[in-house]
Amino acid sequence: MMERMLQSRKTGKIPRHSPVAYGLIAPSFTLMLTFSYFPVIVAIVYSFTTWDGFNPPQYSGLANYQQVLSDPIFWLSMWHLLLWGLFKLFVDLAVPLVTASLIFHLRSSRAQYVYRVLFVIPMVVPGVVLLMIWSFLYDPNLGVINSLIHHLGFTSLTPDWLGDPNLALIALMLVGLPFVIPFNLLIFYAGLQHVSESVFEAATLDGCSALSRFFKIEFPLLLGQTKLLMILTVIGLLQNVMGPLVLTNGGPGYATYMPALMMYFDAFQNNQMSLGLAIAMIIFVMVLVLTWAQNKFIRPSEEFVN
Amino acid sequence: MTWKIIKRDLASHVVLIVLVALSLFPFYYMLATSLKSNPQFFSNSLGISFPFDWGNYAAAWAAVEPYVINSAVITLVSVVIIVVTTSITAYAFARLRFRGKGFLYMAMVALMMIPGALTLIPLFLEIEKFGLLNHRFGLVLVYAAGGQAFTIFVLRQMMANLPEELFESARMDGCSEFKAFLYIALPLTKATIGTLAIMNVMGIWSDYILPLLVLTSPNKMTLTVGLVQFQGEFLANTSYGPMFAGYTIASIPILIMFLLTMRMFMQGITAGAVKF
Numbered sequence: 001m002m003e004r005m006l007q008s009r010k011t012g013k014i015p016r017h018s019p020v021a022y023g024l025i026a027p028s029f030t031l032m033l034t035f036s037y038f039p040v041i042v043a044i045v046y047s048f049t050t051w052d053g054f055n056p057p058q059y060s061g062l063a064n065y066q067q068v069l070s071d072p073i074f075w076l077s078m079w080h081l082l083l084w085g086l087f088k089l090f091v092d093l094a095v096p097l098v099t100a101s102l103i104f105h106l107r108s109s110r111a112q113y114v115y116r117v118l119f120v121i122p123m124v125v126p127g128v129v130l131l132m133i134w135s136f137l138y139d140p141n142l143g144v145i146n147s148l149i150h151h152l153g154f155t156s157l158t159p160d161w162l163g164d165p166n167l168a169l170i171a172l173m174l175v176g177l178p179f180v181i182p183f184n185l186l187i188f189y190a191g192l193q194h195v196s197e198s199v200f201e202a203a204t205l206d207g208c209s210a211l212s213r214f215f216k217i218e219f220p221l222l223l224g225q226t227k228l229l230m231i232l233t234v235i236g237l238l239q240n241v242m243g244p245l246v247l248t249n250g251g252p253g254y255a256t257y258m259p260a261l262m263m264y265f266d267a268f269q270n271n272q273m274s275l276g277l278a279i280a281m282i283i284f285v286m287v288l289v290l291t292w293a294q295n296k297f298i299r300p301s302e303e304f305v306n
Numbered sequence: 307m308t309w310k311i312i313k314r315d316l317a318s319h320v321v322l323i324v325l326v327a328l329s330l331f332p333f334y335y336m337l338a339t340s341l342k343s344n345p346q347f348f349s350n351s352l353g354i355s356f357p358f359d360w361g362n363y364a365a366a367w368a369a370v371e372p373y374v375i376n377s378a379v380i381t382l383v384s385v386v387i388i389v390v391t392t393s394i395t396a397y398a399f400a401r402l403r404f405r406g407k408g409f410l411y412m413a414m415v416a417l418m419m420i421p422g423a424l425t426l427i428p429l430f431l432e433i434e435k436f437g438l439l440n441h442r443f444g445l446v447l448v449y450a451a452g453g454q455a456f457t458i459f460v461l462r463q464m465m466a467n468l469p470e471e472l473f474e475s476a477r478m479d480g481c482s483e484f485k486a487f488l489y490i491a492l493p494l495t496k497a498t499i500g501t502l503a504i505m506n507v508m509g510i511w512s513d514y515i516l517p518l519l520v521l522t523s524p525n526k527m528t529l530t531v532g533l534v535q536f537q538g539e540f541l542a543n544t545s546y547g548p549m550f551a552g553y554t555i556a557s558i559p560i561l562i563m564f565l566l567t568m569r570m571f572m573q574g575i576t577a578g579a580v581k582f
Contacts, residue, residue: 012474014403020483021404028395028454029410031387035451036417039428046428053431099325102318111319117568118326122333124560126512128530129553132537133332142546144335144352178328239423242514246534260423267427268519276427284424291419 064278100188362547373532400465
């Protein structure tokens with residue numbers, strides 16, 4: 001031991017084995033074991049029991065999963081998830097990507113910086129506060145959206161955006177318009193900065209139009225970023241409890257039910273912890289499958305990126 | 307040639323300005339409404355009305371003050387724990403060799419794949435079992451744990467990129483690992499640590515679901531939960547100005563931090579984004 005220390009002191013090379021490392025990582029791993037790994041095990045184990053959170057759990061095999069998968073409300077919430085997911089995957093990626101490209105090709109680097117800052121500013125408003133502001137904008141009588149509709153001359157229309165079962169889901173999907181998601185924008189912008197200048201120069205020399213430059217150069221070269229943001233978008237939506245909870249509470253009726261919201265209600269309003277855990281497990285499996293599928297089927301192009 | 311480019315830029319500017327205006331509208335609306343009295347709100351709900359009604363902020367502050375303090379304390383303590391523990395762990399993973407390192411690192415990275423929805427119910431039950439329900443400290447521990455994996459992941463990368471010669475010569479001079487961490491690794495990665503701290507602050511300050519479940523007595527609530535609870539009351543009294551002043555108060559700390567550290571923050575995200 002002593003010899004080894006002296007050895008490393010002489011050459012300055014990293015010792016092959018530093019036991020001190022276990023001490024250094026201990027605080028982090030204690031926290032993670034208690035509040036990250038252990039909850040995962042709890043979720044897996046207790047999803048196979050019947051448990052209200054108070055009385056002793058009873059092993060019940062796949063009963064929770066059967067109950068969830070045969071519940072029409074669950075499939076309705078999956079349908080909402082699919083609709084919202086397709087919409088979100090398109091707008092949350094396309095709008096920031098186009099915006100990043102527009103900013104990147106501005107000739108003034110000062111203007112580039114100013115736009116980036118302006119688009120990032122909405123990030124300072126906490127998510128739940130943003131939702132409450134939107135719920136106010138949607139208010140049928142006080143809201144800006146309906147007064148805009150009246151100003152445009154449709155005075156007979158007073159849609160109750162969040163209270164009408166036919167509109168509520170659409171209203172939820174439109175929260176965040178125009179969808180220049182700051183994080184996505186910065187990621188795409190950073191990606192563009194790392195495309196070789198020579199690629200853009202060659203494109204200009206060949207008389208490539210902005211449109212074909214976007215579709216034939218930028219989009220393919222940013223496939224890596226797109227892939228990452230796709231998975232983050234889907235994972236975010238799969239877990240979205242807050243939006244429907246704050247804006248509509250899942251209603252009216254079941255009009256804005258989502259799988260994660262159903263999990264939340266089962267666990268914390270109906271005291272069916274194990275049923276909620278089964279939904280959580282289904283969400284988890286969906287995340288795993290989607291991540292795997294993306295890695296298998298979408299391969300980013302690495303050429304021309306330095 | 308040049309007029310073509312200018313024309314193209316002009317079109318871009320027009321599109322970008324429209325997008326900026328729409329993106330910032332809720333933010334603008336919050337600020338504008340927070341400074342309106344009720345008559346001003348009803349006569350002009352969209353524009354800016356003078357004189358500003360600063361009384362709204364006094365009314366909002368009286369309502370949300372304890373929640374602001376709760377949120378501030380919870381956020382600060384959690385982020386201090388995160389920064390201290392993750393920077394030490396990241397150093398060990400980046401610069402030391404030890405048995406089981408690869409496995410432990412993979413196990414940590416795997417945590418980033420675990421969706422928060424999976425662990426929400428178990429975390430609630432765990433906090434309940436530990437008798438930490440309605441204790442701010444329970445929430446702090448959960449946040450401190452939740453911030454680990456991602457922060458370690460990014461920080462390890464930055465620390466691994468430092469040249470080994472620095473550490474070699476330090477060891478030759480008899481420098482202990484702890485000193486090498488404190489005097490070499492830490493100063494050279496402080497920009498990244500700052501960015502990660504800000505990201506953690508934003509996440510914890512804005513969290514809603516977990517504090518809603520865990521802190522139920524009104525004097526312990528965090529700001530986000532308090533604001534939602536108050537919304538009904540504000541709406542019933544038609545005190546729209548104070549309601550939006552409350553929303554603004556919730557955004558101000560993050561806004562100030564963001565403005566102070568903007569360049570660092572943008573570069574930090576950009577630097578982290580390259581390796582995907």
